[in-house]
Structure formats: structure tokens, C-alpha cells
Amino acid sequence: MARVAVVYFSGSGHTHLMAEAVAQGAASVGETTVDLLRITGEQITNGRWRDDGVMDVLNRADAIVFGSPTYMGGVAAQFKAFVDAASGIWFQQGWKDKLAGGFTHSGSPSGDKQGTLLYLAINAAQHGMVWVGSAEMPDATGVNRLGSFLGVMGQSPLDTSGAPPTLDAGDRETARRYGQLIAQIAQRWRQVADQPER
Amino acid sequence: MARVAVVYFSGSGHTHLMAEAVAQGAASVGETTVDLLRITGEQITNGRWRDDGVMDVLNRADAIVFGSPTYMGGVAAQFKAFVDAASGIWFQQGWKDKLAGGFTHSGSPSGDKQGTLLYLAINAAQHGMVWVGSAEMPDATGVNRLGSFLGVMGQSPLDTSGAPPTLDAGDRETARRYGQLIAQIAQRWRQVADQPER
Amino acid sequence: MARVAVVYFSGSGHTHLMAEAVAQGAASVGETTVDLLRITGEQITNGRWRDDGVMDVLNRADAIVFGSPTYMGGVAAQFKAFVDAASGIWFQQGWKDKLAGGFTHSGSPSGDKQGTLLYLAINAAQHGMVWVGSAEMPDATGVNRLGSFLGVMGQSPLDTSGAPPTLDAGDRETARRYGQLIAQIAQRWRQVADQPER
Amino acid sequence: MARVAVVYFSGSGHTHLMAEAVAQGAASVGETTVDLLRITGEQITNGRWRDDGVMDVLNRADAIVFGSPTYMGGVAAQFKAFVDAASGIWFQQGWKDKLAGGFTHSGSPSGDKQGTLLYLAINAAQHGMVWVGSAEMPDATGVNRLGSFLGVMGQSPLDTSGAPPTLDAGDRETARRYGQLIAQIAQRWRQVADQPER
Numbered sequence: 001m002a003r004v005a006v007v008y009f010s011g012s013g014h015t016h017l018m019a020e021a022v023a024q025g026a027a028s029v030g031e032t033t034v035d036l037l038r039i040t041g042e043q044i045t046n047g048r049w050r051d052d053g054v055m056d057v058l059n060r061a062d063a064i065v066f067g068s069p070t071y072m073g074g075v076a077a078q079f080k081a082f083v084d085a086a087s088g089i090w091f092q093q094g095w096k097d098k099l100a101g102g103f104t105h106s107g108s109p110s111g112d113k114q115g116t117l118l119y120l121a122i123n124a125a126q127h128g129m130v131w132v133g134s135a136e137m138p139d140a141t142g143v144n145r146l147g148s149f150l151g152v153m154g155q156s157p158l159d160t161s162g163a164p165p166t167l168d169a170g171d172r173e174t175a176r177r178y179g180q181l182i183a184q185i186a187q188r189w190r191q192v193a194d195q196p197e198r
Numbered sequence: 199m200a201r202v203a204v205v206y207f208s209g210s211g212h213t214h215l216m217a218e219a220v221a222q223g224a225a226s227v228g229e230t231t232v233d234l235l236r237i238t239g240e241q242i243t244n245g246r247w248r249d250d251g252v253m254d255v256l257n258r259a260d261a262i263v264f265g266s267p268t269y270m271g272g273v274a275a276q277f278k279a280f281v282d283a284a285s286g287i288w289f290q291q292g293w294k295d296k297l298a299g300g301f302t303h304s305g306s307p308s309g310d311k312q313g314t315l316l317y318l319a320i321n322a323a324q325h326g327m328v329w330v331g332s333a334e335m336p337d338a339t340g341v342n343r344l345g346s347f348l349g350v351m352g353q354s355p356l357d358t359s360g361a362p363p364t365l366d367a368g369d370r371e372t373a374r375r376y377g378q379l380i381a382q383i384a385q386r387w388r389q390v391a392d393q394p395e396r
Numbered sequence: 397m398a399r400v401a402v403v404y405f406s407g408s409g410h411t412h413l414m415a416e417a418v419a420q421g422a423a424s425v426g427e428t429t430v431d432l433l434r435i436t437g438e439q440i441t442n443g444r445w446r447d448d449g450v451m452d453v454l455n456r457a458d459a460i461v462f463g464s465p466t467y468m469g470g471v472a473a474q475f476k477a478f479v480d481a482a483s484g485i486w487f488q489q490g491w492k493d494k495l496a497g498g499f500t501h502s503g504s505p506s507g508d509k510q511g512t513l514l515y516l517a518i519n520a521a522q523h524g525m526v527w528v529g530s531a532e533m534p535d536a537t538g539v540n541r542l543g544s545f546l547g548v549m550g551q552s553p554l555d556t557s558g559a560p561p562t563l564d565a566g567d568r569e570t571a572r573r574y575g576q577l578i579a580q581i582a583q584r585w586r587q588v589a590d591q592p593e594r
Numbered sequence: 595m596a597r598v599a600v601v602y603f604s605g606s607g608h609t610h611l612m613a614e615a616v617a618q619g620a621a622s623v624g625e626t627t628v629d630l631l632r633i634t635g636e637q638i639t640n641g642r643w644r645d646d647g648v649m650d651v652l653n654r655a656d657a658i659v660f661g662s663p664t665y666m667g668g669v670a671a672q673f674k675a676f677v678d679a680a681s682g683i684w685f686q687q688g689w690k691d692k693l694a695g696g697f698t699h700s701g702s703p704s705g706d707k708q709g710t711l712l713y714l715a716i717n718a719a720q721h722g723m724v725w726v727g728s729a730e731m732p733d734a735t736g737v738n739r740l741g742s743f744l745g746v747m748g749q750s751p752l753d754t755s756g757a758p759p760t761l762d763a764g765d766r767e768t769a770r771r772y773g774q775l776i777a778q779i780a781q782r783w784r785q786v787a788d789q790p791e792r
Binding site: 343351 | 667700701702703704705706707708709712732738739740742743
């Protein structure tokens with residue numbers, strides 16, 4: 001039994017579709033509980049984020065997958081407000097030894113998304129978490145079509161038509177496989193954690 | 199006549215002291231107008247920052263120096279909220295050809311502050327700005343004692359005594375020289391900008 | 397009169413095509429001397445690169461544009477050997493105040509190329525150089541189609557046919573405009589440098 | 595039974611001392627085989643590194659810890675030549691699912707060492723490896739005195755006296771604990787790997 005939490009912010013809805021795909025992949029692995037947690041601007045007061053319920057779920061997770069659009073070359077401010085709110089947990093190293101992963105979305109193929117994934121890995125390392133990359137080579141079906149390795153990238157052209165957001169099929173499958181991989185590793189990591197103390 | 203704006207967030211007050219030193223250095227260069235603009239959490243509503251007055255000053259500047267503490271391995275969420283609010287300006291490339299620089303502060307000598315400066319440079323590049331690094335070699339007087347090149351780093355040990363924040367003398371001098379350098383380059387860049395269009 | 401040097405390594409030849417486009421763009425600006433300098437493995441002995449002629453040209457340049465393929469997530473080792481050989485110049489800050497820029501190429505749209513550009517900017521900052529980004533928004537003609545801002549990215553699918561390398565037309569035009577921009581800024585920077593000392 | 599390999603380049607000898615401390619920490623964990631593999635310039639011909647014996651050891655390892663000085667803001671060219679030589683292994687994803695970690699050394703407290711650790715993590719992610727950070731909070735004994743989380747940093751002032759290199763006691767202890775952590779995780783990861791296929 002392993003617990004995978006996917007915590008993310010989404011503005012236009014594309015990152016939400018990626019989060020759903022990661023969650024679906026994780027849920028496809030037996031004996032896995034998946035929590036999909038969306039950060040919103042409403043949880044932020046005077047620049048500070050707070051939602052004790054979300055933190056409780058994250059504190060119980062074996063793996064946390066972090067997701068944010070790439071806005072202006074980095075994670076969205078709303079997502080960073082969540083990250084900063086975990087500084088008390090960091091100080092206690094409450095997430096130490098958990099697994100971590102990340103995903104991001106923007107409007108261009110490169111679009112400075114690598115910087116966002118690097119940031120997510122930096123933050124996870126501060127928490128003492130172990131980072132699981134996407135571990136998928138680009139292939140002809142569209143899996144990892146953008147060529148990302150630290151985590152999963154999605155890309156959609158800017159659309160001002162007002163139509164519901166969609167996600168490239170290759171990006172979706174990449175995200176789904178990533179969720180699956182993380183749940184598999186979490187299962188085994190969990191078995192390990194259930195053994196005598198390291 | 200050149201205009202240098204220093205826009206920053208500060209929680210504990212250390213980054214504020216760095217901002218003041220940058221501003222002091224810039225103001226020491228003749229015919230330079232310096233604006234010191236502090237981002238606050240109160241300017242953020244539902245996760246979104248807005249302050250038209252601050253943006254007006256930035257739009258008129260020849261050089262913008264960005265400053266933020268390094269929190270959880272990156273810029274503070276409040277600072278990122280300001281950055282995200284400039285996405286409309288980015289879309290119009292309203293800050294194109296301006297000079298940019300950056301500074302950050304944290305509690306450890308390294309403390310993942312390089313990641314923050316890298317982020318500030320990424321954001322400036324998205325805006326089409328030209329990045330001016332600190333251009334100071336570490337020396338025996340404490341200038342650039344931490345060994346930072348993309349911008350200026352400050353570091354102070356965690357202090358929970360409640361005493362007013364202080365800044366290392368070497369870090370302060372490094373920040374002051376950086377302000378001076380940026381104002382000097384802004385003066386000359388401005389002369390250039392006053393010439394026929396590039 | 398300004399001098400722009402383009403110094404690069406190329407394995408498969410794609411980065412060479414980008415270097416040529418940058419040089420062509422720079423040469424299109426009046427009164428600009430352009431040097432195209434290719435780093436080769438033969439210049440490396442026991443892991444150390446040396447070519448005094450190349451260094452002499454770089455020492456005289458007003459702007460240096462650095463180029464390397466992205467191999468295994470970073471600059472090619474051969475290019476890094478050149479960079480390391482400039483540590484003596486760094487120690488003397490011999491390239492201080494020169495303009496810098498960068499470009500890279502790989503087989504995937506993202507392909508961890510942002511990390512390479514970040515590295516090139518870090519190295520330039522160590523040298524006290526001023527960094528000029530690409531300053532082009534992605535447009536419908538293919539200019540900046542990958543969405544890169546710190547410098548220029550090119551991408552070509554893996555081709556094992558043995559045919560001569562080619563470069564995407566949008567990537568080529570982005571590189572050409574970048575060379576032009578750098579030469580223009582170098583012209584004006586040079587005028588500035590010819591004025592009394594900063 | 596787990597195998598930990600430490601592969602590194604060292605110029606001045608400081609990174610070698612760090613590598614020894616990592617190896618010592620790993621060897622202190624029962625049933626762990628540790629290989630200490632030093633990259634040298636002599637292994638490089640025409641810019642390309644080759645040493646089949648080193649690669650054989652790495653291919654058998656459960657965990658690979660990568661180490662390089664930070665030269666000019668990144669890994670040493672000699673180390674990068676080794677990294678590039680693993681591109682064939684990467685293409686086959688031969689190191690997929692192995693554990694990875696990293697360490698670096700330079701002459702300044704910050705000294706752009708974070709960029710080196712970020713690069714090591716990027717490369718490991720390309721290989722499909724799982725990244726283990728240092729997971730040590732800075733403490734009063736000097737452990738993690740520099741404030742590094744993705745991996746371990748060491749720092750020594752420039753010394754031109756010709757005396758043998760030394761390593762700060764806190765940096766050494768941080769490196770030793772890191773080796774121990776990686777061996778412990780490798781033991782358990784190995785148990786997991788011995789179970790039915792993921």
C-alpha cells in the first residue's frame with residue numbers, strides 16, 4: 001500500500017490535465033492511493049498560502065509529485081506560495097526520504113520549462129526527498145516528444161478561442177507513465193521503509 | 199540622466215538592507231535617479247499582485263535590479279507574484295533593451311542562492327533585457343566573499359533574538375559597488391539609446 | 397568599428413550551421429569584423445585545450461558569442477576544455493565588460509538545452525561580461541519556434557543517413573537575427589567604450 | 595550486497611579528498627562494495643575519453659556518485675569528457691534505475707557550485723537514474739556548513755604554497771555521511787531490485 005500525492009497549480013487548465021494523467025497512471029498500480037490536490041489563489045492571504053488539509057495529506061504521502069505551469073520562466077507565484085508555506089515542514093525535515101517528482105507546461109516547446117523542473121528538484125532536495133525523473137526516451141509515438149528527463153513537460157500552443165484546454169496525446173501518455181513509475185517505485189520504497197530503520 | 203529602479207521583496211529585512219546598498223551605490227553616480235520599490239504581501243489579492251504605480255516607475259527605468267531572499271531554493275512567492283504580474287509587459291516586450299541585474303540573501307553561504315540568481319536572469323532574458331553581472335572578484339576585504347558572479351549574494355546567520363537585521367560589511371560593499379556599476383552602465387547605455395534607433 | 401567573435405564546437409555540424417548564421421547576421425551590420433572560431437578535439441592534449449591564436453582573437457573582441465551542442469545535458473567536453481583554458485584570462489578578468497551571448501543545438505525540442513544556455517551565462521558572468529539574450533518572441537514564421545530567451549536554440553531530428561546536416565529555417569533566421577543584434581549592441585557598446593573611462 | 599561507485603576528477607586534490615570521504619562513508623555500511631574511480635586527462639585522446647575498465651565497474655554498480663571540481667562555473671572538462679563517453683550507455687539506458695548522487699569543490703563558499711550539482715542531476719536524469727540528495731541540514735558542528743542540498747559541496751581557500759591539499763572537517767564529515775546514506779539506500783534499493791521486475 002503506497003500513497004502518491006499530486007499537488008499542483010493550474011491557470012489555463014493544461015497543467016490540470018497533466019496532473020490528472022499523472023494521477024491516472026499512479027492509480028493504475030495496485031494498492032496505491034492517489035490524492036490530487038489543486039493549489040488555488042483563494043488559499044493565499046496577504047501573499048501567504050495556507051491549507052492545513054492539503055498539508056496533512058502531503059505529510060502522509062510516500063511520494064509527492066509537484067506540478068506548475070512555467071510562467072515567466074519559473075513556477076507560478078501561487079505554487080511558490082504553497083512551497084514557501086512548507087518551510088516549517090522543511091525546518092523539521094518532515095518530508096525527508098519521501099519520493100519526489102515534477103511536471104510543468106507552457107506554450108513553447110522549450111519555453112524555459114527546464115528551469116522550472118530544476119527548481120522543483122532543488123526544492124525537493126532541500127526537503128531531503130529522493131528525486132525520480134521521467135526515465136522515458138523520446139519515441140515515435142510522441143512519448144517524451146519534447147525531450148525532458150528531470151520530469152515531464154507538456155506544451156500547447158496559445159489558444160485564445162475560449163475553448164476548453166486540451167493536452168497533446170504524447171504529453172498525456174508521458175505524464176501517465178510517469179505517474180505509474182512513481183507509484184511502482186513508491187510501492188517498493190514503501191516496502192523498504194516498512195523494514196527496520198535506516 | 200539615467201533611471202535605476204531597485205524592486206525587491208524582503209521578509210526578515212536583510213534583502214532590504216541589500217536593496218538600500220544597491221540604491222546607495224547607484225545614487226553615487228552623477229545624474230542618476232534611483233527608485234527603491236518594495237514588494238509587499240498586501241499588494242497580493244487571491245494570489246495576484248497589482249500596483250500600477252510600481253509598474254509605471256519600472257516602465258520608465260533604464261535599468262531594473264531585481265532582489266529577493268532565497269526561500270526554499272527560489273525567489274519568495276511574493277516576489278514571484280510581482281514577476282507574474284509583468285507578463286502583460288512581457289507580451290508587449292515593454293522592457294526590451296533595458297538593463298537588468300539581481301541580488302539575493304539567505305542564511306547559508308551557498309544556500310541555493312545561485313538558483314535564485316539564475317532564475318532572475320531567465321526572467322530578464324524573457325523580457326529581452328541585457329544582464330549585468332556583479333563583475334567583482336572575491337578579495338581580502340570581503341567584497342564578493344561568497345563567490346557570486348551573476349549577481350550579488352548576501353548571507354546572514356539565522357537570528358531569532360528579535361534584534362534588527364544586520365548585513366555583513368563585505369556583502370554590503372559588494373551590493374553598493376553593484377549599484378554603482380549598474381548606474382554607470384545605465385548612463386552610457388542611455389547615451390546610446392538617445393542615438394538613432396537600433 | 398566593432399569586433400564580434402563566434403567561438404564554438406560542433407560535432408555533427410548542426411552547431412556549425414548555427415555559428416555561420418550568427419556570423420552572417422553580425423557581418424550584415426556595417427563596420428563589423430566577425431571571426432568564426434571552431435574548437436576541435438585536436439586542440440586538446442591530455443584533457444587540456446590550447447590554441448593561442450584563438451585566444452588572441454577573443455582577447456581583441458568586443459563581443460564573444462559562445463556555441464556548443466547540448467551533449468548529455470551540457471556543453472560538449474571539447475567546448476568545456478576551451479572554457480577551462482580561459483581560467484587564466486578569468487583570473488586577470490581580461491574579458492571584463494565584453495558582451496557575451498550563446499547558442500546551442502540538440503536533437504529534441506527541449507532536450508535540456510536551457511541548462512546549456514544557463515551554463516554559458518554563468519561562465520560569462522564569471523568573466524565579468526554583459527549578457528545579451530536573443531530578445532525575439534516566437535512568431536508564426538518560425539523565429540524562436542522553440543521558445544528560448546537566454547540565447548538561441550536549434551533542433552534537428554537525429555539523422556543517421558549520412559546526409560550533410562541541415563538546419564531548420566526558423567532556427568537559422570533566429571541565429572542570424574541574434575548575430576545582428578549582438579553586432580548592433582557591440583557597435584554602440586564600443587562607442588561607449590571609446591568614451592572616457594567608466 | 596550493494597555496489598557503490600564514486601567516479602570523479604580532481605585537479606588540485608580537494609575533490610579527491612571528498613571522494614575518499616564519500617567512499618569511506620559508503621564502506622562503513624555492511625555488505626557494501628565501494629569502487630573509487632578517478633578520471634584523468636591521460637584517458638582523453640583528441641578530446642574523447644575512454645576507459646573500458648571504468649565503464650565496466652560503473653555498469654555493475656547499484657549507485658554512482660559523480661564528483662568534479664567546479665571550474666569556470668561547471669564540471670571540469672576532463673569530467674565532462676567522461677560524461678560524454680557514456681552517451682552510448684545513455685542511448686541504451688544502461689544505467690536506468692541506478693541511484694545517483696554528486697559532490698563538488700571550489701575556492702569560494704558559493705562559487706557557482708550549485709550549477710555544477712544541478713548539471714550532475716540533469717545528466718543523471720538523462721540516464722534514468724534516481725537522485726539522492728545530501729539530506730543534511732546545516733548544523734553547529736560544520737556539517738553542511740555551506741548550505742547545499744542537491745549534493746555535497748566542499749570549499750577550500752586558494753593555496754599556492756605547494757602544501758598538500760586539505761579538506762574542511764565539516765565538509766569531510768558531510769561527504770562521509772553522504773556516502774553512508776547512499777550505501778544504505780543502495781542496500782535497500784538492491785533488495786527491491788532483487789524482487790520481481792518493475
